[in-house]
Amino acid sequence: MSTSGTTEPVNLFDADLVRDPFGGYARLREQAPMVRGAFPGLDSPVWLVTRYDDVKTVLSDRRFVNNPASVPGADVRNIRDELIEARGVPREYAAYILDSVLDSDGDDHLRLRRLVSRAFTARRVAQLRPRVEEITADLLDRLPDHAVDGVADLIEHFAYPLPITVICELVGIPEADRPLWREWGRSLTSLEPGALAEPLRRMVTYIHELIARRRADPAGDLLTGLIRTHDEDGDRLTDTELVTMVLTLVLAGHETTAHLIGNGVTALLTHPDQLAALRADPGLLPRAVQELMRWCGPVQGTRIRYAAEDVEIGGMAVRRGEPVMAVLVSANHDPRRFDDPGRLDITREADGHKEVHVGFGHGLHYCLGAALARQEGEVAFGALLRRYPRLELAVAPEELDRQFLPFSWRLARLPVRLRA
Template sequence: MSTPQGPAANGAFDLTDPALLDDPHGGFARMRERAPMVRGTVPGAGTPVWLVTRYDDVKTVLGDTRFVNDPAHVPGRGVENIREQVIRARGIPPEYARYVLDGILDADGEDHIRLRRLVSRAFTARRVAELRPRVAEIAEDLLDRLPAAAEDGVADLMEHFAYPLPITVICELVGIPEEDRPRWREWGAALFAPDPAGFGAVLRDMVGHIEELIVRRRAAPGDDLLTGLVHVHDEDGDRLGDAELVTMVLTLVLAGHETTAHLIGNGTAALLAHPGQLALLRREPELMPRAVHELMRWCGPVHLTRTRYAAEDVEIGGMTVRRGEAVVAVLAGANRDPRVFDDPDRLDITREPDGQREDHVGFGHGLHYCLGAALARQEGEVALAALLRRFPHLALAVPPGDLPRQPLPGMWRLARLPLRL
């Protein structure tokens, strides 16, 4: 396995370095032990960022209101928006940029709270628990069909289970008709492809499709989240604007299935590569909730957060982030920080959090903690439990090191997961 050679000539770590993409946990560990913060370059952006990798420092960046998502909220100076740089590099037309720049993920303070309140009731612990029987039903149906998708006894779990399960769940919740869901799968794959060619056209098609769905819901309301959002928009545009409505649907559907699919994929691959942990989970299935937390810590699909900006000078680990400077929190570095986790590189499904809540930061932290975390955990629990129960002889069809991964900075995603059933 190749080893990252350290920062480039300009002193900044290149997040697209093939060696880092090949071994991100090792690379982020070296950054973490080098200094509390190191300089890094974001693909498509000319402005360097601070990379924060240590657990306590990551929680500070994510939980301290002195760090904002929108650089316009940095007082007293014009700050370059790094996400705008990335979007321009990806060829997104300016008229569509707002749909990926001005949503709930990028809002700060009261704007974020306003948008979050509009959808948070759909993701409460009670509502998620009510969805569990339906999630289980979808999982069982997909597993019924999995053997038929196999060739010579080998099936791709990503294609036939890990993706279809969460996209079906979130589409039913939001109100995306069944006949339209294959398009969302294609759009999601295109948006997360390493090559940005066609990104603008894909975004245009998605926005157009959502606008069509809004028209349909006005004519024929349903029992779904989209109907509720359309009602809020039409009754009180100050609570939800035109672009915000489209962006909310776009964000919910994409975020609601992409990361969960890769939690299921990464988690399955990790368990099959650790037979002792797999055997323990089969013997003690009541460990499943704890196992999903540990898998989220050990091989969570999201390694980097969105860029934050210091609204004033802030000290991080004895170093100073100057007002207006950009910071990216490295979740994968924090989740394997030996200052917090004993033997952090070991997968251990019996780990217990120190307090009432999870101690990993796989779902983020602070005001922007993942809205759908409870649903993602539940889907992971249901998916893994059903898969292991239905296929007692399940095995990887290739060695763990040969599993094909997508070379995406900040993400840990399998391109395929070939399994012997």
């Protein structure tokens, strides 16, 4: 990985950088306020913004837009479009992952976000807690059934099933169909050319069929509400937007939370002092979840944004139309904001409801499901440690298998020994 100067772009798929993003992006952060990064096979470099204050600026400043078409008076290349095309996704399906609420700006973003935001308010999430606790208890009851010689894969049998069950119940995905989404979610992380096309086609087809079924048999779920909005006022939600919203909610609603749980359990089991403090005082759970999201959050970089006009970041110029990526992992470990940022400290913030890190983003595109993810983390960590007070890793930490996925920090498996 080259970090010399700012003229040679950093390879964002560099094996050393993906394997150690904490150290790699720390070196880039101290090199300059911004450095150039490049995706293999594309000749459009991206500005990497790595310092905490600058990251918050990019995420909150309306001069940075998610859709390159929102840049006035410029023909801007859509890098995400090029990346999706390089992965072999047919154009007729690309729109379902390129034109979501996550990629929209201005009035379109507000319109789409408002359609689902009420399902994720603090009050609504609090009402869901008993059900989250019930699902968690059931998964823990069944965890020994998946163990071999007392060892179970916590990713496969706990960290994934919990959030996917919660979000599928909320959206309205029938229980029998949920294993399909687990498999489809796996396919999205493959970097093999062509690996995404068929699963995406199946997801889109499935959602269309589910919409037809729900129209004929309405329920009290979020999907029924979205269908009603679509049918009563097509200007508020188009056919494609309806399918895209379901796709986005289900995938975003379980993938990142699953890996927050996996990363968090690993962090606690490898930091006995923090684990002991949490066991001694379960009231620290809200603060622990916030610190774990800062220290080992699963999402390490944001979607690419584009400068709608000439902007200055950290004393460096970003020209209109240039792509910018905010590097969350670097901002969350920036010593300019956090004392001894490499130290895991579940008492770091005095109030677990006060969020200083940017693990869930910041500004207009702040994670819609953040409150639900935090709650699921609190419930998962608390219940797991109560059920298995002597839980331990079944392999050495350095033997844990992490997926190779730039800007994501996730385990392929988490073998743990179930010791009560």
